[in-house]
Structure formats: structure tokens, C-alpha cells
Amino acid sequence: MADLYVALLHHPVFDRRGEVVTTALTNIDVHDIARSCRTFGVRAFYVVTPVDAHRALARRVVRHWQSGHGAEFNPTRHDALARVRLARSLEGVEVDIENSSGFIPRKIATSARPLPNAVDYAEMREALKAGGAPFLLLLGTGWGLTTDIVEHAHYRLPPISGGDDYNHLSVRAAAAVLLDRLAGTR
């Protein structure tokens, strides 16, 4: 199986009016998505924000669980948060993966809305199984990834659906379902 990475973008993302904004870091996103990443064998989970203070906050959360009381109190949380990395931008994530793996990662865009030229989940799962260069699953906060990021991704996935047109999952829930669909075992 190809290596899978996950990036949670706080910029550039859309707000409810379709403006490009920077969203605030949400502590529980870091925890939940790190735990899901660890469960489904994701190589590293990048928390991406250009706001220095937010990266500093994320770093403090990770350190709390990496050393001292947090690590002893909950070793499984320690394991999960060991895979968290911080980045200022998506470009920074790509360079980091390129430096560590020797490959430019193939980006997978996700959205709660249907995206043009989407692959289906079975196809994407097969592509992952086939190996080769690593994949980078992109998750948007706020009202989702910008059009520019979606268009420049190598793959686009369909929205997660439960049968009707409502799919307002939290990014934490969406991340878990996406990883299960791509890398889960039954």
C-alpha cells in the first residue's frame, strides 16, 4: 500500500459566503483526526495554518501528550499525537513529504459538495493499494477547500453520503469516514 498522509487546512478555505479566509485552530480536531490517522495507518497528519500563534498552540497540545504527565496518563493518545506535524502552508506539506519520501505526493481533494471529475471510493482505494508515490488527503475546515486547491489536486472524491442530500458532517467525522473508506479493514 502507498503511504497515506493527511493535511487539515485552515487556509486557504472558504467561509459561508465563499470568501477565502483563515479559520481558527480547533483543539479537538487535532486530537480526533490524529487518533483516526493512527488507527488507519496514516504516515503523518499535518495541521496547516499560517497563524504562528495557532501553530504554537498545536505544538503545546502535542508536547503535553508527548512528554511528562500526558504521556503517562494516556499512552494511546501519545501514540496518536506523535504523528502530528505542523506546517504554514500546503506547499510546505508537499515539500516536507517530498524531502522525507523522495516523492511529490499525489493530492486527493475532498468536499461536502460534488466535485467535477471525481473518482469513486473503490477506485481510490485500489490506487492506494497499487502503491507508488505517497498520497496526501486534503481536508478543509470552514466551508471547505478553495476551488483552486480542488482543481490542482490529482484526485477528487465524492461527498460522503447517507442517501439523501444532507451531508454536514464535522471535519472530524468526515476524516474518520474518509480514512475508513480508503484504508479500513472489515
Next chain:
Amino acid sequence: MADLYVALLHHPVFDRRGEVVTTALTNIDVHDIARSCRTFGVRAFYVVTPVDAHRALARRVVRHWQSGHGAEFNPTRHDALARVRLARSLEGVEVDIENSSGFIPRKIATSARPLPNAVDYAEMREALKAGGAPFLLLLGTGWGLTTDIVEHAHYRLPPISGGDDYNHLSVRAAAAVLLDRLAGTR
């Protein structure tokens, strides 16, 4: 498809030492799981706690999004939280479902650890599709559902796995994956 209900239990559940405890209500659990339930067509989501103050808190959260500013600000959140119901105990949930549907629900136990006599996900999905009496998916907070609840369930599901033995998902992430496995469409 049979009606599917979800119950999030704060009592009786295990703590890390295997003692039976009552856990605190977590606001974000109510939001995230309500949104996942709405996405995957769950009939109602029961937040179960014997602590009166915690049910009162949950009620305030739900009301905020049901009327006034919250409902206008975010109508999709309004939709999701409209399916939240409160209960003091699992027995209360069962009686409520029996009263509204005319059937005693068939309980499905979940766990991060392998349970004896588990059905697999494909089987469970087929049973749901076959219709009949409603199903009630049980989620435990803390360190999970007690042995007694697991043994008295009609079905037991295997832990969610990503290939190795680590499966410390948040209950929010686990709920999303479970619902996708049982009721998602691709």
C-alpha cells in the same frame, strides 16, 4: 430499510480501571454525532445520562439551535439537532422507541475491543436492509459499554480496524464510521 436509532451512553460505562461509572456530557459529542446521524438517516439520537444537570445542559444546546439566533445562523445544525432526544437510562430509550414505533428495538453493541459472538459489518448491513423491527446502535463513552449491556444486546459488532491493533478512535469518529459502514452509500 429498518429504522435505525443511536444511543450514546454516559452510564453504565467502564472507566480505565474497569469500574462502572457515569461520564460527563461532552458538548461536541452531541453536535458531531447528531450531524452524523442526520447525514446517515438515523431516526433519533438519544443522549443518555442519569445526571439531571447534564440532560438540562444538553437540552439548552439543542434549544439554542432549534429556535432564535442559532436556527437562523445555521439551519443545517438546526436540522441535525432536531433528532436529539434525552433519556435517563437505556431502558428509557427502549421504551421510548417501543412507544413510538410499536416494536422493541434490536440492540447493537459496539466496542473498541473484540466482542464474543460478533456479527460482521456486511451481515449487520444486510439485517438492516431486510427491515422489520428498528435497530438501536449503542455507543459507550469512557472506556466503553459494560459487559452486562454487551451481553444483553441482540448483535455485537467487531472493533473498527485499520489493519493493526490500535483503534483508539474518539466516540465521535467511531460513530461516523459505524454509521457509514451500516448505512452509507458510495
